[in-house]
Amino acid sequence: MPSRTVRRIAASIGAALLVLPLASCTGSLGPAPSSATASPTSSAAPTAVFTFGTGSEPLGLDPALVSDVESYRVTRQVLEGLVGVDQTTGEPTPLLATEWSQTDEGRTYEFKLRENVKFQDGTAFDAAAVCTNFNRWFNFSPALRKQASGTTFKGVFKAHADQAPLSIYKGCTAVAPDNVRIGLTQPFTGFLQALTLPAFAISSPKALAAEHADVLNQSRGGQPMSAYGLHPVGTGPYVFGSWDSGSVTLASNKDYWGDKGQIGTIKFVTYDQPQTRMQALLEGKIDAYDAVTVGNFDQLVKSGKQIIQRDPFSVMYLGMNQDVPILQNLKVRQAIEMGLDKDTLIRRFFIDNTAQASQFVPPKLSGFNNNAAALGYNPGKAKELLAEAGYKGEVLKFYYPLNVTRPYLPTPEKVYAEISRQLTAIGLNIKPMPVDWADGYLQKVTSPGDHALHLLGWNGSYSDPDNFVGPLFGANSGEFGYQDPQVFSKIARARGLPDGTDRTSQYQTINAQIAATVPAVPIAFPISALALSDRVLKYPASPVLNEVFTKVELKP
Template identity: 75%
Template sequence: MTRRTAIKTGAVLLGLTLTSCTGEAAPSPSSPEPASATPASSTAPTATFTFGTAAQPLGLDPALANDAESQRVTRQILEGLVGVNETTGEPTPLLATEWTASPDGRSYTFSLRPGVKFHDGSPFNAQAVCTNFERWFHFPQALRQQAPGSTFKGVFKEHSDEAGLSVFKACTALSPLLVRIDLTERFTGFLQALTLPAFAISSPKALAAGRADVLSENRGSQSLSAYATHPVGTGPYRFSAWDSTSVTLVSNRNYWGDRGQIGTIHFVAYDHPQTRLQALLDGKIDGYDAVTVGNFDQLVKRGKQIIQRDPFSVMYLGMNQEVPVLEDLKVRQAIELAIDKDTLIRRFFIDNTAQASQFVPPKLSGFNNNAPALGYDPSKAMELLAEAGYKGQPLKFYYPMNVDRPYLPTPEKVYAEISRQLTAVGLNIKPVPVDWADGYLQKVQSPGDHALHLLGWNGSYSDADNFLAPLFGEKNGEFGYQDPQVFSKIDRARGLPDGKERTEQYQTINAQIAQTVPAVPIAFPISALALSDRVISYPASPVLNEVFTKVQLRP
């Protein structure tokens, strides 16, 4: 039996939206919403659902943690103004029931859902929205350095200490249920960006009580605030507990929407693929994420459900141009030429994973069919290294241990193969394994001695800007990449109205990035989940917007 025939349920979400860029803001949602927040069902959910994850979350304050495991949990607890339509991927009402945009695209007015309360009993209103926006805008530089998972700058360009360069201007509470957000310039993807977990609305009371901007606590190597260990939102689940192996959530009895079947969720971390698989086979968990190639075949033989997500991520080899030897374009080109992407994909990724030559997935407009790619040519790689005068300088190669990511299954094995390929052309590779829980993300995304590293980017909304701006919109500690022309083009493209000019601009940007090789895109991976027979359906999403009220279980 092939891997493909083992799939009982497919996940083909966002099918319409992934074929085009984010559109301009519509005056209001296309479907009407109820006028008040009344629970959709009076039946209290009683089921317990246990989900296996590839790692513990790095923190539960979504404004400061952008790893997939943290977001998986916080999506259940907190909600933003705007949600994502499961079928089309378009922005849909959530805590805002409708919105209007000014003609110049610089002001958005949101009508808020009435009668909603935070889990601590405090009211959700316009002032609460503004408290959150002002908090993100005013994040101090010291906090941003401690918590590189902050998303605000990647979307809005700058914080209040560089207010003149920020896209965000102000948030104004016009009335308890009416809020206006002003921007300094048109931002075509603004509504889509608001669907990011980072812009979920926290209880102002809880933020203050938990000293959310003071990272005074430690969990492993992570510095967290008290709030990040006990988040408070308006979502369908309330935080209950977080221990050394799991996070527990319970149904919010006052939730304004449908509470679903599940009354208690346990997110249990298994840092090895085989232990996740065995836990499912033993009936300890109801499902797990990050199915690997080896898992896939075993699951097929056992007749287990496998759900594949549409590819909406890119896995890459990062290069840090702050390391002197990597300043030379010929060395970076040699590294690209040395990598046999076909072998990597065939050995370590699920079937139908596509090879990548750029950082924007092919289903998004802005993808460039003609982006330059050097291909696999070890002989040419050795020639370029000789031309560059490479003398065997050591290159520290960071890779994560004890984790699998949706974009990077079995990273230790992927590292070993890439390292072998690079060594074969004469590069002096020095392995630097770092446990994921020991701050791997912070180490490779901050300035440092990492010459090479393995990482990826999972898109959160269907716009090329979501891939290019966070990675290459400005100089950062991950790549040490400095191309003012690309920075300027990205800045311009994100403000253009949707259409031919915007698409062509992103295509040009993709080609320019490919020519200078700041990193090597390797694959657009297909990720997959495994589920027990108890699960009838699971809301698989390419952007990982998977809220467990929509899980359906057998009686």
């Protein structure tokens, strides 16, 4: 008899707390009351204008084809997925699906869909729309994936239609207008958590077709995108308004099925330098901004501004590309790790309580390995290793981004300068390769190329260790040129194991093995912080950045 687990949950989603803990659950589905009705909404239309300062412009507004924080910050307001995230526990909660069940030992999921929901173009949301989206993601062509700035489907489902036997996605069936079945080829414990990712938000099939969503023949800031990527259409509480140079404007969705909140207009305004963001807040030009830096922290406090710190749920790292011949030598990679003074980097450039990282899974998640190998800072030993490896001064191109602030990397140029100084001190020949973030930095360092070293980070999107090690080290990638079939196999096995000691132990082993082979050097689990004006009473801060502005509370 196949196991059957049923999850029935209240469909109304409460307001978020101001400061939120992150649950360390990895898939627990506890009981909750059943309800399939939409949240009661106020008859009064929201009227407040809320202006938010961002660190960079979006790379595109089709969430299936981007993977950057600022794109998702916008698309989370416009589009919704089947499953949401509980702001206090991190567990899956109803969104476009009101309840779900799993059968066939976790290979089949059925979702009861919310009724009487419409996309912002007036078309009905139903099971057929869900399947249109899943099948679209599965059928992304290799050419499209290469053009896009970042796709998520492969990281979760392992492969697309061109490599169907390798994919864990089996298919989507519209059982009835309000019932959809998604089949997997093998169990995946984090499946429901993965569905909370912005990349799996459901777009209007009509808009996808009309705006030729899979034809990236448009451009914005040098980024290829489709007409749909310039004008997304979902079921969310805000409707896309405009995307001008340096700003995106959204308006309240008058037909939204849930709570519309207080805000009638959202303006995302880009300030790519920390000082200009802070100054805009102090001058009253914006109501909030993300990515407070060490250099601004004290001044904001002295000015009496509110600062909210998120629990650490990201990792900042120095990437190494083993497609560059000299980096195939383990001793060279170990020397690079031993040449890094992580304490100095964290003290100078990250907010207090940022922890040093020796692995890629944050401490709050099961699978974190307290005993993962860390070589430590030892510049003398690093020089010895380089000599043993036969390093002859080969040039290492070091890529780093300009004009951007990420939650995991508040001041990239300064971090680069210090790391470059440290690595030069042990005898490495570093060639700086600055690339403007808006000029395709993310694509350049995650695709095959000549990048030997690069600065990047990973912001977790759901509370499962697979969300960290799977996308980074679950398969060969252009970012690291990493080939370890044993680790690939262990990650594939661990993601399907049920929660418990065996799964935790497997991820601990994976973390230790990655640490021992040094495909990249984890540096910090950064604390990220937002600054708010006095006008803001509550802000739905989330470690996984699931921050929908209907939950913002403003002073009358």
